[in-house]
Amino acid sequence: xxxxxxxxxxxxxxxxxxxxxxxxSVKANTVTALIGPSGCGKxxxxxxxxxxxxxxxxxxxxxxxxxxxxxxxxxxxxxxxxLRKKVGMVFQKxxxxxxxxxxxxxxxxxxxxxxxxxxxxxxxxxxxxxxxxWDEVKDKLKKSAFALSGGQQQRLCIxxxxxxxxSVLLMDEPASALDPISTAKIEDLIYELKNKYTxxxxxxxxxxxGRVSDKTAFFYLGDLIEYNDTNIxxxxxTDPNTQSYVTGRFG
Amino acid sequence: MISSGISSLAVLLIVIFLFREGFSLFSTSPLENKNIIVVxxxxxxxxxxxxxxxxxxxxxITNWKDLGGNNDSxxxxxxxxxxxxxxDEEVGAEFEFLPDKLNALVDSNPxxxxxxxxxxxxxxxSGKIVNVAKNNxxxxxxxKQWFPxxxxxxxxGVAPLILGTLLVSFFAILFALPVGLATAIYMAEVADERLxxxxxxxxxxxxxxxxxxxxxxxxxxxxxMIHDVFNLPVGETALAGSIxxxxxALPTIITVSEDAIRNTPRSMKEASxxxxxxxxxxxxxxxxxxxxxxxxxxxxxxxxxxxxxTMAVLMVTGNAxxxxxxxxxxxxxxxxxIAAELGEAPAGGVHxxxxxxxGCILFLITMAINIWVQAISTRRKMNK
Ligand SMILES: Nc1ncnc2c1ncn2[C@@H]1O[C@H](COP(=O)(O)OP(=O)(O)OP(=O)(O)O)[C@@H](O)[C@H]1O
Ligand SMILES: [Mg+2]
Numbered sequence: 001x002x003x004x005x006x007x008x009x010x011x012x013x014x015x016x017x018x019x020x021x022x023x024x025s026v027k028a029n030t031v032t033a034l035i036g037p038s039g040c041g042k043x044x045x046x047x048x049x050x051x052x053x054x055x056x057x058x059x060x061x062x063x064x065x066x067x068x069x070x071x072x073x074x075x076x077x078x079x080x081x082x083l084r085k086k087v088g089m090v091f092q093k094x095x096x097x098x099x100x101x102x103x104x105x106x107x108x109x110x111x112x113x114x115x116x117x118x119x120x121x122x123x124x125x126x127x128x129x130x131x132x133x134w135d136e137v138k139d140k141l142k143k144s145a146f147a148l149s150g151g152q153q154q155r156l157c158i159x160x161x162x163x164x165x166x167s168v169l170l171m172d173e174p175a176s177a178l179d180p181i182s183t184a185k186i187e188d189l190i191y192e193l194k195n196k197y198t199x200x201x202x203x204x205x206x207x208x209x210g211r212v213s214d215k216t217a218f219f220y221l222g223d224l225i226e227y228n229d230t231n232i233x234x235x236x237x238t239d240p241n242t243q244s245y246v247t248g249r250f251g
Numbered sequence: 252m253i254s255s256g257i258s259s260l261a262v263l264l265i266v267i268f269l270f271r272e273g274f275s276l277f278s279t280s281p282l283e284n285k286n287i288i289v290v291x292x293x294x295x296x297x298x299x300x301x302x303x304x305x306x307x308x309x310x311x312i313t314n315w316k317d318l319g320g321n322n323d324s325x326x327x328x329x330x331x332x333x334x335x336x337x338x339d340e341e342v343g344a345e346f347e348f349l350p351d352k353l354n355a356l357v358d359s360n361p362x363x364x365x366x367x368x369x370x371x372x373x374x375x376x377s378g379k380i381v382n383v384a385k386n387n388x389x390x391x392x393x394x395k396q397w398f399p400x401x402x403x404x405x406x407x408g409v410a411p412l413i414l415g416t417l418l419v420s421f422f423a424i425l426f427a428l429p430v431g432l433a434t435a436i437y438m439a440e441v442a443d444e445r446l447x448x449x450x451x452x453x454x455x456x457x458x459x460x461x462x463x464x465x466x467x468x469x470x471x472x473x474x475x476m477i478h479d480v481f482n483l484p485v486g487e488t489a490l491a492g493s494i495x496x497x498x499x500a501l502p503t504i505i506t507v508s509e510d511a512i513r514n515t516p517r518s519m520k521e522a523s524x525x526x527x528x529x530x531x532x533x534x535x536x537x538x539x540x541x542x543x544x545x546x547x548x549x550x551x552x553x554x555x556x557x558x559x560x561t562m563a564v565l566m567v568t569g570n571a572x573x574x575x576x577x578x579x580x581x582x583x584x585x586x587x588x589i590a591a592e593l594g595e596a597p598a599g600g601v602h603x604x605x606x607x608x609x610g611c612i613l614f615l616i617t618m619a620i621n622i623w624v625q626a627i628s629t630r631r632k633m634n635k
Pocket of ligand 2: 043
């Protein structure tokens with residue numbers, strides 16, 4: 001059974017054809033890396049799954065996007081906020097709220113009506129532990145999230161996404177703004193989280209894709225060029241474009 | 252460069268001029284027309300202030316003991332009473348005998364308080380000139396009586412005017428802020444681009460309407476409405492002023508807070524939405540807290556607009572210089588007072604100087620508000 005699937009998916013920004021007939025499926029509890037040169041549509045594709053593209057005026061979507069084999073766009077029974085509870089997202093730049101560390105993590109619980117104090121406290125703690133941040137912040141939960149380093153902020157954002165217990169985690173270049181040590185921490189984290197979550201990660205870092213992902217999808221100019229097991233994509237790709245991109249000889 | 256130098260110089264000169272005129276008030280006496288107050292030399296009272304003089308003339312104080320003297324009734328004498336004591340011949344055709352007669356009168360009446368001009372002071376004066384306290388800053392700011400043309404001593408208490416100004420402005424903002432904020436949120440977060448393109452110029456237009464027009468609107472619509480709804484004798488009240496000022500402050504509040512709201516980073520809103528928050532939760536929990544300093548700047552700028560507004564308030568508040576006790580009473584604001592009274596105050600007189608001093612107070616209040624805005628916006632820059 002596929003956790004996530006798109007079938008002949010086309011997306012237009014106005015008249016610009018950004019995703020061209022993408023058909024692809026992702027199994028549960030795997031990590032899938034989306035790679036490709038800048039502007040090829042990786043973020044656009046990622047943002048399909050929590051319907052973030054809906055916010056942009058002029059976006060037109062054709063084809064099917066399925067989560068747990070149910071269509072998430074043409075489905076009256078699927079509320080967007082319910083969908084987004086199931087599909088968490090971590091953005092490229094850490095974007096904590098101007099609130100305390102605790103309230104950042106509790107945010108998703110509160111907006112979804114889970115306000116019981118001891119329950120919230122427990123969830124905040126587990127999420128911070130899952131994001132490997134608990135030991136660093138447990139004594140300053142009331143402090144502003146802005147007081148954390150960039151790497152800590154990004155792990156806070158991961159904890160924030162985990163707190164509402166999604167089943168899918170979308171990560172758009174989650175480590176691109178971070179130093180190597182923070183990056184390594186995030187990568188370890190992704191490896192850990194795979195047990196509980198289905199993860200799709202956009203990255204420009206080939207080593208990173210190789211290290212963390214089970215499957216890799218190579219996008220180019222809105223097309224899905226090649227999608228296969230990560231070790232095949234990196235060692236023995238079919239398409240010459242993929243070959244030159246993963247070996248760094250691209251354009 | 253040169254032009255900014257010239258304009259700062261001009262502003263500086265205006266401020267200096269304003270304060271020089273205003274402060275000259277505090278070296279003058281509240282007694283009009285070079286009047287002096289004379290008592291018998293045996294009278295222990297030797298000092299009076301403007302308020303006491305007014306109370307004596309209003310017959311609120313009729314006994315010397317209320318002024319720190321003996322338990323005797325005050326016999327009040329002004330120059331108009333002269334015919335009760337002396338015939339025209341005794342005074343003389345040219346009033347040449349008047350000084351001596353006045354002196355004799357006070358000499359023979361130990362409980363008399365006489366007010367006359369200093370040119371009628373006798374050569375061999377044997378009474379006592381009462382020392383009248385000069386106009387001073389504490390009495391000016393804290394005094395509750397504004398009778399700038401009272402005879403013989405003007406009453407220059409501006410507390411009712413300051414409070415009237417603050418009251419009307421405060422409630423103006425209280426009315427305008429929720430409406431303005433709701434509009435700003437609607438424009439920044441809800442309305443689509445097309446609607447926004449219509450709304451924006453309309454709101455800017457609102458800012459350009461002359462204040463007399465708002466005044467007329469208030470007079471024709473708001474004042475009768477208040478009159479009917481609250482069943483009042485007059486509809487010209489602080490409430491009317493607050494509503495009209497609130498409407499006038501709306502464009503400022505809307506524009507500034509819409510800007511702040513629009514400045515909320517997209518990533519902040521996306522983070523909230525991605526966590527399953529709906530649009531309203533996102534606005535309420537992320538957008539408003541994030542733009543709070545911009546919104547407070549909008550509120551303060553709105554207050555500033557309300558504080559300085561003259562014409563419209565003048566037209567709808569009823570202009571009674573009394574300590575405001577409720578919104579449903581007439582009040583008078585500082586700008587309205589200056590505008591209404593400057594024309595009839597003789598240049599250089601006490602009244603004229605007092606109006607300038609009022610101008611100084613208004614200037615200080617608005618300056619404080621500007622500094623406050625600056626402080627908030629620098630804090631906002633530092634937060635980002
Ligand atoms: N809001 C938008 N309106 C119009 N065009 C857009 C919008 N967002 C993205 N695009 C276009 O769609 C294409 C795909 O963009 P996308 O952000 O998905 O690329 P990406 O692969 O994530 O690139 P990068 O690696 O630089 O993040 C680009 O050509 C981009 O210019
Ligand atoms: Mg991208």
